[in-house]
Amino acid sequence: MSAFSENIDNLIHSGDSDLKKAESGIQLSVKTLSKLQKHVNKEDFEDPQSEIDFFRNIKPLPMSYHIYFSQIRNCEINLPKIGNSHKVRFLEKEIKKINQFFSENNSFVSYMEQGHTYLDHLFFSRHGKRDFSFNPNIHYYQYPEFSTSHDMLWSQVQALYRYIHYIREKLELIQPGSSGEFRERQPNLLVWSGTKTSLVEIIYALYFKGDINHGTVDLKTIVAAFEDFFNIEIDNFYKTYGEIKSRKDPRTKYLHTIAAKLEAKMNEEDHT
Known part of the structure; x- marks a missing residue:
């Protein structure tokens, strides 16, 4: 994870375009997730707490960057090419989607941000809840042996926090001052x-x-x-x-x- 974080920081600070960073970030995240999955399949966990720690604190790091860079890639591809007003409206729609997500998942976000742990045995254990309340576009890591009911949702929360910052910067570049209300x-x-x-x-x-x-x-x-x-x-x-x-x-x-x-x-x- 230390090597992954360092590589991500280097990637973010590179002079590449946002789209190229996104492509490289997705590849790096997929590679790291694959290594983690192989390690879990081979070694499993010593005890229930180490399993909870993995799905709450370790796997969501590369998973959240996978989702984050996928969001950026989609944004860069679909962002209107001409007309600042069209671009701003597109990004404002992205903001509405983010707000809707946080509104729909308010209870879980509040649980995590307040540092609660009393439901971790349900949220971050493979023996906990199995309803998989969140179904992102990225399905191929949602295997029972490598997923819990909420580790993907927690990854999405972290990814959207980063995506918010990306949209802020994008809005300011396109039309300085246009992100003022969003920045609050x-x-x-x-x-x-x-x-x-x-x-x-x-x-x-x-x-x-x-x-x-x-x-x-x-x-x-x-x-x-x-x-x-x-x-x-x-x-x-x-x-x-x-x-x-x-x-x-x-x-x-x-x-x-x-x-x-x-x-x-x-x-x-x-x-x-």
Whole structure:
């Protein structure tokens, strides 16, 4: 999975067109899913919890990228070739489809986003529910020995979160400002005034801690979210991370600084 995530990040940052990235991403995802399926068929799982962990946290990573890149491929192929207004209307229809999906699956999305686990034995075990409530266009990984009732649905949720960001960027390129309502934020409300290196420290700390989307979100998506939130462009964050690693102790200077600042402030308030 580490190699897959690294290859995906490299692919996303390549200079290829969106359509070519999608084609390559689908191939990479299929290859990884095939390896996982062979491994499961050969080794199976040590206990029920490891099975749940696999179908909740491991398989959905490449599966979600498979769905995500398939969505992009379909969008790139079907997007009108002429007329910005036609393109915007097409993308707005995609937005409506996404909203409808999240509305129809609101209970499950809420369950996952709140970090609940009490239904995992039904959702992410092959011995749980077998009704397969979600039937995506990608059928060939929906085998009983390699699927549960909800791992595909969870993959679709993660894929559409990424697809939302893709549509935002597409709308802004076609017609700047046209995605304003969709973004639902006021531009330039919050601006990062520290160094970009400090922000990269925070991003990597959150990424490695795994507290965003239950640890399934990729690094690029977290970076994009911070860029949106703080109205900043974070270039070459891989290189910046390498520079942070090459520091002398403490390497995480900014994280140490803000932790010390918070501790000092709380101590000050305790004595006032």
